[in-house]
Amino acid sequence: MIEKILAKIDAINAEDPNAVLYHGEECPKELVYGQRMTDMLHEYDSAPSIAMQIAARGQHIQRWAIPRSDYPMDRKGYLKWRTELKLMHGEILSDILEEEGADHSLIAKVADLVTKKRLKTDAETQQLEDVVCLVFLKHYFEEFAAEHEEEKVVSIVQKTWGKMTEKGHEMALKLDYNKKELALIQKALQ
Structure with missing residues (x-):
């Protein structure tokens, strides 16, 4: 099925x-x-x-x-x-x-x-949110960052990070970013 x-x-x-x-x-x-x-x-x-x-x-x-x-x-x-x-x-x-x-x-x-x-109360809904955020960071973040001002990008990374679990954070930090993306993520997480 x-x-x-x-x-x-x-x-x-x-x-x-x-x-x-x-x-x-x-x-x-x-x-x-x-x-x-x-x-x-x-x-x-x-x-x-x-x-x-x-x-x-x-x-x-x-x-x-x-x-x-x-x-x-x-x-x-x-x-x-x-x-x-x-x-x-x-x-x-x-x-x-x-x-x-x-x-x-x-x-x-x-x-x-x-x-x-039930985003904050259902484990699978939260896991799906982690997957959504990880797909954004892995596949769409570079293009998004290139199209927007740094302040907005930092704000979006902070909001994205806030939606994720600790497991999502760990996986996100292991993704392969270029130097500019990594700098923006580090700035957002300070």
Whole structure:
């Protein structure tokens, strides 16, 4: 069942009109993100639950359907956009799981994970947040840092760090950063 569910998530994310370079080829952005989430999840936990595997792969399912540009370019607009995305991701994943005859408890757990319900009280939700942060730091931080002022980058690193567990911190410090990235992270953690 899990392979079929992941394949359905990948099929939807393969429709992303936004492309990124991945191993020298242009690939749909969210398809790549889902694979990176799965890879990081397995680095984080050698035996993740089925719910975690689905939530990690579907974390950004069909994300392009709700563009950031549809919301005001301030913090309030950003938070509203993120909330709408999380709810959409939960609904799409729930529909896929229902189609596959998944147990209602699995459907509810996956929806809770991607909508970040019980973030500070549920261990798996916190683990998923660690994986999200680690994927950002490993794959997207360099580009983010190049596009923003140092003060904003430092602030984002501090916020990212604050969302992570001690295990997430340990893994983040072992990632391969260039000198500039490492300096920004060190400055944020001072």
